[in-house]
Structures are given as structure tokens and as C-alpha cells.
Amino acid sequence: MSNVVSALAGVSHAGFAKIEETGLNGMITVRGDLGSSEMAAAVKAATGASVPAIRKIAAGDKGRVAWMSPDELLVIVAYDDVADTMAALNDGLSGVHALVANVSDARAVFRISGDNTREVLAKVSPVDLSSEAFGAGDFRRSRIAQVAAAFWMNDDNSFEVVCFRSVAQYVFDVLRVSSDKGGEVGFFS
């Protein structure tokens, strides 16, 4: 059995906000007709969540589901549950045109927590992060500095950021600089 590790082995940085790599996450790309009854049933069975509305992330008892595009979802579960979740999704989507792919090891995830979390992202992403425009449960695919990334906001004002594993060090470095003490702008506070 190989020793499975996340991209940056849980590295963290304490600036005015805290940046930490969250370690191993189970991530499954699902493509298909998001409005179909089969998709709703498959997602419900696999995660306990409903199919999220546009640019939202939905939570269930077994995992979370994020809206990626009009025909794509990202299912997030515990790393060890991926095989079971894949089986449930494939089972529910058998017979309809759909794709279910395990992308867990192709990604890295960071959590931004503490003070001025909105600011850490607003400095490096072309997204309106004011509280009127972006709140808990909102999900956005965009870019962080020069690479593709997606992020969502949790109830405790923390953010989680997903990027490709190949650029994990770059994204961590960008977030680290953005959250460095002395770099507070206070625009959202």
C-alpha cells in the first residue's frame, strides 16, 4: 500500500488570516444533465445533498456538492469514501449520459480562516468579495493570480480554495503573501 500524501503535507501560515492546506480530500467531477431526476437522486444518494443552485455549494450528511458549470458538479467527500461515493453516483446515473471521475489526487485544497478572510482572496482574484455579493454557501470558479481556482465560503467566514495539485505551491505562496501581517487593507471591515 502506497503512502498517500496531499500536495503540501498540510503546510500552514499564520498571517492576519491563517492559511492551511487541508490535506487529503475526496473530489469527484460529475458531468451530465443537472436538471434531471436521475442526477437529483444520484447526488442525494451519494452525499445527502440536493443539486446546488447556480454558483452555490450544497451540504449533505455525507459530503458537499458544488456548482461548477451548467453541466458540471464537484462532489467533495472524505478521501476514504471516494470509492463508495463513486459507486453510488455511477449506480444512480447508469442509463443516462453522464461522467463520474475521481479527481481527488489532482487537486489541492486550502482553508483561509481568521480575520479579514475576504481580503486575502480579494487581493488576488477578480471576484466581488463584499458581503453583499458573496456569502456563506456561495461558490465561484475564477482564478487566483495567474492560475485557475475555485472557492467557497463557510458559515464561520472561512474560505476553502481548490486548485490543481501541480500549482499547489504557487497558490499557497500567493495566499501566504496576501495574508502576511502588515498587509491588511481593512476594505471589508
Add this chain to the structure above:
Amino acid sequence: MLTLKCPYCGVDAEETELHAEGEAHLKRFGPGSSDDDFESYLFMRENPKGVHFERWRHQSGCGKFFHAARCTMTLQVFGTYPAQTLEPPQDIKDKISATYPGWSWREFQ
């Protein structure tokens, strides 16, 4: 800076989240077509000072291709619309007419 609303995810995306994908509503001429048709499909493009129709891709976003109608001179955006169409929708054409009565672009007016 140019800001276009992606018709698929509803985001008001600024230019750095988008990728320009050239002229809109091109008809492909492939194997078996005449040399003239193939040449114009490959090389001949509109380059107007004024009303223009383009394809854009929400590259750092939902990833979808869409269409945009704008003025290359003033950067006024008349609207964006999905890729699943062969011609600009009437409401976009009406908006252009409100600013530029009598405009035309290729076979559209």
C-alpha cells in the same frame, strides 16, 4: 476594462477572467468545399470600427463559450448570448439599433 456577463453562470466577468475566441457566427467549410470557401473560412475576418460580434470563453470560470455584441470603438457592450445559436437574437439587434440605427455586420442588420 471590458466586463461581459457570462450567459451560462451569470457572472459579470472582467476581461482577465475571459479569453477572446475570435469572430462570431462563422460557418465552417471543410473537406470537399471549394478553395474560395475554404480560404474565406480560414482567413477572411471582419475588422470593423463599430458594431462587432465575437466569441468569448469564460476561461477562468465556468469554461463555456458564448457570444458578445459590442462596439469596438466605444467599447459599449450591447449584450451577451449563448453559443447555441446561428445568429444574434432580436433583442440584441434592437439594442444595437437604438445606438446605431441602420447598422449592419456581414449579413446581419
